[in-house]
Amino acid sequence: VLKVLDSRQEKIQAAAAKKETIEQLVLEHKNQVEKAKVLLEEQTRKETKQKLEQIQLQSKKEIEAAQRQCLADVQKYRDGISDEHDRIVLSAAPYMETSAALFAKNILSHRI
Numbered sequence: 001v002l003k004v005l006d007s008r009q010e011k012i013q014a015a016a017a018k019k020e021t022i023e024q025l026v027l028e029h030k031n032q033v034e035k036a037k038v039l040l041e042e043q044t045r046k047e048t049k050q051k052l053e054q055i056q057l058q059s060k061k062e063i064e065a066a067q068r069q070c071l072a073d074v075q076k077y078r079d080g081i082s083d084e085h086d087r088i089v090l091s092a093a094p095y096m097e098t099s100a101a102l103f104a105k106n107i108l109s110h111r112i
Helices: 002-111
Strands: none
Touching: none
């Protein structure tokens, strides 16, 4: 009878030891899962930050390119206006000289 009781006691102790080992393994697994979650969140944040920085850099480049194009268009427009102005002045210059000469002649003839 004592042997049976001792055997049962050993089985109970062995089961308790197994239970404790399993609980430790479960706790370690939970800790590992928690660490993995934290690492994954950090990695996700880093990737998101990098993507955002890339988008911002690309947007900045696109804005700068658009600004350069706008300035080039404005300069082209100004050059076109300047060319048009010069063309008009050159085409009107002979008439202006003739008009000025006639005006001067009229003034002189009225004074005399």
